[in-house]
Amino acid sequence: PTPNVLNFGAGPAKLPTSVLQRAQAELLNYNNTGMSVMELSHRSKEFDNLHNKAQRDLRTLLNIPDNYKILFMQGGGNTQFAVVVYNLLATKRHQIDDLEEEFNPPLDYLITGSWSLKAAEEAKKLYNNVNIVFDAKKFYGSYGSIPPKEDWKLSGSKAAYVYYCDNETVNGVEFNNIPEIDPSVPLVCDMSSNILSRRFDISKFGVIYAGAQKNIGAAGLTVVIVREDLLVRSKNFDNKNSDIPAIPSMLDYKIMADHNSLYNTPPTFSIYISSLVFEWLLELGGVEAIEKTNLTKAKKLYEIIDNSKIYKSPVEKSVRSRMNVPFKIQREELESEFLKGAIELGMLQLKGHRSVGGIRASIYNAITLEDVDFLIEYMMAFERKHC
Numbered sequence: 001p002t003p004n005v006l007n008f009g010a011g012p013a014k015l016p017t018s019v020l021q022r023a024q025a026e027l028l029n030y031n032n033t034g035m036s037v038m039e040l041s042h043r044s045k046e047f048d049n050l051h052n053k054a055q056r057d058l059r060t061l062l063n064i065p066d067n068y069k070i071l072f073m074q075g076g077g078n079t080q081f082a083v084v085v086y087n088l089l090a091t092k093r094h095q096i097d098d099l100e101e102e103f104n105p106p107l108d109y110l111i112t113g114s115w116s117l118k119a120a121e122e123a124k125k126l127y128n129n130v131n132i133v134f135d136a137k138k139f140y141g142s143y144g145s146i147p148p149k150e151d152w153k154l155s156g157s158k159a160a161y162v163y164y165c166d167n168e169t170v171n172g173v174e175f176n177n178i179p180e181i182d183p184s185v186p187l188v189c190d191m192s193s194n195i196l197s198r199r200f201d202i203s204k205f206g207v208i209y210a211g212a213q214k215n216i217g218a219a220g221l222t223v224v225i226v227r228e229d230l231l232v233r234s235k236n237f238d239n240k241n242s243d244i245p246a247i248p249s250m251l252d253y254k255i256m257a258d259h260n261s262l263y264n265t266p267p268t269f270s271i272y273i274s275s276l277v278f279e280w281l282l283e284l285g286g287v288e289a290i291e292k293t294n295l296t297k298a299k300k301l302y303e304i305i306d307n308s309k310i311y312k313s314p315v316e317k318s319v320r321s322r323m324n325v326p327f328k329i330q331r332e333e334l335e336s337e338f339l340k341g342a343i344e345l346g347m348l349q350l351k352g353h354r355s356v357g358g359i360r361a362s363i364y365n366a367i368t369l370e371d372v373d374f375l376i377e378y379m380m381a382f383e384r385k386h387c
C-alpha cells in the first residue's frame, strides 16, 4: 500500500495513482514484448505505435488543429527559452527574404513573473534587440498583477514574435485570456504549468511549449506545439549565407518535425508515462471535465484565503492561478509551524519557492478535490488555533 502522502509540489508533481499502477504492472513486460518500455528501440514498431498514439491523444485533448505539429523534445522549459529565439528569428528572416535589408527585428517579451523574466534574459544572451513590453514588477513592486493593455509597449508587426508565460508557477499569476497582439506576429507561450488544465484556442498561438513534469507526465520530455507555416525556411538560411546563426540540429523545430521527433533517441520512458496520463485524462472526460474540477479546487482554496484573518494572497483576483496558489501567513513566524504541521499530516512540498517565500499549494490535474479539501481543513484548524 502507498503511504498516505499528499504531494503539493510544483514539479515534478503528483501523478495519477492509476497511471503509476499501470506503469508498475507493465514494467517488466510492456505490451507482450517481454521487456520494459525503457528497453525498446525507439525505432521499433511498438514504440512507434506508442509515440504516434500519444501525439494523437494530445491532439484530441487540446483540440490541436491539423496545421500544427506536435514535437517531443528535451531540455525542459529552460532550453525552449533559447530554442524559440533561434527558430523564430529564422522564420522572420525567411519572411523578409531580402538579404540586403538590415535584419534586426524586436523580440517582444511580457514579464509577469520569474519564468518569463528568465526567458527574456536568455533571449538577451543570444540577441541584441529584446523589447520588454512590460515588466509587472517594475509597475507594481512585486509580481502579482498584469498591467493594463494601455501600458504595454508592443512593437507591432515588426516583432519576430511576442512571448509570454500563461501561468507563472512561482508567483501564481495566470492570464485570464490570451493576449491580443498583431495577428501577423506569432504568439509564443510557455504553458509549462497550466497546459491541459483548461481549454485554449490553440489557433491563436504560433508556438506553445511545456515541460512534462507537472500536468503531462515525468520530467525529461518537453512538448512543443508549433504552427506549420513557422517551419518554413529559405534556401539562403539553410546554406549558411544568412546573417543570423544557424540552429543547432537538436534545437531546430523543422528538423524535429521532419523526423517526427525521432532525430535522436527521445526520452522514451517519459513519453510512455505521458501517454498513460493522456489516456487517463481522456477517460475522465478530457480537458473540459478537468477544467471544471480545477476551477472548483482553486475557488475553494482562494475563498478560504480571502475569508481568513491570517492567510493572504499576494495575487490580484483577476489573474490568480488555478494551478499554483501562493499565500502568506500574516505573522511570518507561523509559516514554519504551518509547514511542520502539514508534513505531520502527510502534506508535502507546500513551501513557497525560495525566491518569494511563504506557502504555495500546487494543485495540478492529479490533485483531487478531496486532496484540496484535506488541505483546507488543515488551514481552517490552523487558523482557529492561532486567532
Ligand code: PMP
Pocket (backbone or CB within 6 Å): 010, 011, 075, 076, 077, 078, 079, 115, 165, 167, 168, 169, 170, 190, 191, 192, 193, 211
Ligand atoms: N517555465 C515555467 C512556467 C516553469 O514552471 C518552469 C519550471 N518549473 C520552467 C519554465 C522551467 O522548466 P524546466 O525546469 O523544465 O527547464
